[in-house]
Amino acid sequence: MSPELINLLVQATLDTLTxxxxxAIIGTLLGLPLGVFLATSxxxxxxxxxxxxxxxxxxxxxxxxxxxxxxxxxxxPFTRLVAGTSIGTYAASVPLTVAAAPYIxxxxxxxxxxxxxxxxxxxxxxxxxxxxIIRKVLIPEALPAIVMGLTLAVVSLIGYSAMxxxxxxxxxxxxxxxYGYQRFRPEMMLAVVVVLIVLVQVFQTAGExxxxxxxxRHRRS
Amino acid sequence: MSHLPPSRNPADRPLIRFxxxxxxxxxxxxxxxxxxxxxxxxAVPAGTILGVIGRxxxxxxxxxxxxNGLERPSAGxxxxxxxxVSSLPERExxxxxxxxxxxFQHFNLLSSRNVADNVALPLELAGWKRAxxxxxxxxxxxxxxxxxxxxxxxxxxxxxxxxxxxxxRALATEPDVLLSDEATSALDPETTRSIxxxxxxxxxxxxxxxxxxxxxxxxxxxxxxxxAVIDHGAIVERGSVYDVxxxxxxxxxxxxxAGEVGLDLPAGLAERISSDPRSGGxxxxxxxxxxxxxxxxxxxxxxxxxxxxxxxxxxxxDEIGGRRFGSLAVGLSPGPDVTARTQAYLAAxxxxxxxxxxxxxxxxxVPDSNTEIEPAVAREAARVA
Numbered sequence: 012m013s014p015e016l017i018n019l020l021v022q023a024t025l026d027t028l029t030x031x032x033x034x035a036i037i038g039t040l041l042g043l044p045l046g047v048f049l050a051t052s053x054x055x056x057x058x059x060x061x062x063x064x065x066x067x068x069x070x071x072x073x074x075x076x077x078x079x080x081x082x083x084x085x086x087x088p089f090t091r092l093v094a095g096t097s098i099g100t101y102a103a104s105v106p107l108t109v110a111a112a113p114y115i116x117x118x119x120x121x122x123x124x125x126x127x128x129x130x131x132x133x134x135x136x137x138x139x140x141x142x143x144i145i146r147k148v149l150i151p152e153a154l155p156a157i158v159m160g161l162t163l164a165v166v167s168l169i170g171y172s173a174m175x176x177x178x179x180x181x182x183x184x185x186x187x188x189x190y191g192y193q194r195f196r197p198e199m200m201l202a203v204v205v206v207l208i209v210l211v212q213v214f215q216t217a218g219e220x221x222x223x224x225x226x227x228r229h230r231r232s
Numbered sequence: 233m234s235h236l237p238p239s240r241n242p243a244d245r246p247l248i249r250f251x252x253x254x255x256x257x258x259x260x261x262x263x264x265x266x267x268x269x270x271x272x273x274x275a276v277p278a279g280t281i282l283g284v285i286g287r288x289x290x291x292x293x294x295x296x297x298x299x300n301g302l303e304r305p306s307a308g309x310x311x312x313x314x315x316x317v318s319s320l321p322e323r324e325x326x327x328x329x330x331x332x333x334x335x336f337q338h339f340n341l342l343s344s345r346n347v348a349d350n351v352a353l354p355l356e357l358a359g360w361k362r363a364x365x366x367x368x369x370x371x372x373x374x375x376x377x378x379x380x381x382x383x384x385x386x387x388x389x390x391x392x393x394x395x396x397x398x399x400x401r402a403l404a405t406e407p408d409v410l411l412s413d414e415a416t417s418a419l420d421p422e423t424t425r426s427i428x429x430x431x432x433x434x435x436x437x438x439x440x441x442x443x444x445x446x447x448x449x450x451x452x453x454x455x456x457x458x459x460a461v462i463d464h465g466a467i468v469e470r471g472s473v474y475d476v477x478x479x480x481x482x483x484x485x486x487x488x489x490a491g492e493v494g495l496d497l498p499a500g501l502a503e504r505i506s507s508d509p510r511s512g513g514x515x516x517x518x519x520x521x522x523x524x525x526x527x528x529x530x531x532x533x534x535x536x537x538x539x540x541x542x543x544x545x546x547x548x549x550d551e552i553g554g555r556r557f558g559s560l561a562v563g564l565s566p567g568p569d570v571t572a573r574t575q576a577y578l579a580a581x582x583x584x585x586x587x588x589x590x591x592x593x594x595x596x597x598v599p600d601s602n603t604e605i606e607p608a609v610a611r612e613a614a615r616v617a
Binding site: 137225 | 300302325326327333338342343344353357358385387401
């Protein structure tokens with residue numbers, strides 16, 4: 012491959028990483044509290060608010076059931092409002108975040124629901140308030156599972172970012188389609204796929220290592 | 233809530249009071265309404281250890297959770313110290329809970345925190361300063377003998393060590409009351425003994441009032457001063473451990489006690505015994521001996537003074553809280569009115585003798601001499617002689 016193409020590949024990789032990082036971080040900032048709320052607000056739970064829980068559940072499900080490629084197009088007005096444009100890496104991060112937040116919320120919710128209810132009862136017995144239970148019991152105890160969930164989310168976002176790229180976001184997906192497919196450069200297509208595989212491997216391994224390091228539930232020798 | 237001075241005087245105002253408490257769980261989809269507790273009246277004097285025993289599903293867990301407000305009664309009042317727990321809003325309940333420690337069957341330690349940080353949790357919740365927490369945690373770990381384990385995680389501890397962490401955590405905020413929810417049910421017998429000894433020591437040294445629930449009479453016997461027997465959501469028997477063990481009144485108490493104080497007959501004997509007083513049948517009586525009676529040669533005196541001989545078929549002579557007791561199942565030698573005469577003789581000595589049933593007459597229960605000594609023993613005796 013010519014140096015020019017290698018430059019393109021490097022730039023596209025950076026664009027992809029930017030989109031994934033932005034949407035993962037903002038998606039977590041939105042999805043984590045949302046997930047915690049979903050996991051603790053059903054009837055009889057810590058923050059019991061069944062109506063709001065049900066309403067948020069419907070919104071989360073609606074967002075998650077919309078195919079991503081349609082979501083990107085459907086929220087273009089919103090993307091313009093937030094990013095000022097609907098084209099480019101930053102603009103593509105908007106629909107990615109909108110897709111990531113509810114996904115992360117569900118992953119966080121299921122991680123928190125796995126926490127032993129006995130621990131919640133113990134914390135209540137020691138006089139903990141609901142917010143203390145969330146901060147000192149639920150999140151720390153669910154952290155290994157939350158990290159695994161976020162790893163899964165990041166890997167999914169890498170795939171989604173390729174789709175966002177195809178509709179004007181740039182990045183590896185865009186490069187693969189334009190050079191690899193439309194200009195018949197199989198070596199470029201191959202390079203894009205290899206870079207994507209490497210990215211996924213790196214994030215998956217790092218996430219698993221981190222989760223294992225945080226997990227104190229197993230006796231270590 | 234103030235710290236009440238430790239006291240063993242039951243005349244003191246009780247630290248925990250249940251007044252006509254009922255708890256009903258409302259009907260849910262596919263399940264009818266459940267009455268967990270009904271008409272509970274209970275007073276626990278400061279400084280005592282009350283054991284609450286019952287079969288699973290009897291309402292023990294609900295009862296103990298009413299004390300720290302984890303459950304609310306459907307009717308009646310629960311008072312701890314000066315606080316009416318049953319009517320306090322959740323926010324104020326949290327202050328009361330800092331004065332009521334709790335330990336659990338499955339320990340409920342945070343897996344993400346090491347031993348020291350688990351013990352520190354109630355102190356963090358109560359807003360203690362970091363340095364004060366560190367000092368208090370060191371003190372507590374010394375109390376339960378886990379100084380060396382401070383940095384380890386629960387997954388690296390044995391069951392007994394985990395429960396010690398649980399106890400240290402429960403005592404962190406210097407509570408007046410400790411609630412023990414089947415704290416030894418997941419532990420082996422030896423570890424159970426050491427945990428119960430620790431609870432007893434804490435009760436003695438810190439004047440802590442302890443309410444423990446269990447389904448094992450041996451636990452009650454090892455630590456409790458007082459016992460309440462609960463069945464189908466109601467307290468069916470209540471008294472000192474010694475009284476309830478030696479003179480159980482309720483049927484459920486007897487069945488929970490079976491095997492613990494020699495109350496149950498060996499299987500072979502129980503099979504042959506019948507309630508039919510056939511002529512010539514051997515009457516079998518249960519003698520309940522208390523205090524000095526347990527050390528009296530009661531059967532020898534019975535034989536000497538009434539001519540009625542009695543063979544010991546089953547039984548136990550032991551002590552509870554340092555007081556002697558005995559429970560003997562005896563078969564009486566044949567003769568006119570032996571049962572009535574024996575009961576009259578024992579009644580005069582204040583020894584209850586209940587008829588358990590009759591053994592078939594063919595069974596030579598009361599031999600005329602010592603011919604029933606086992607051959608091996610007899611041979612051995614002869615050899616030594």
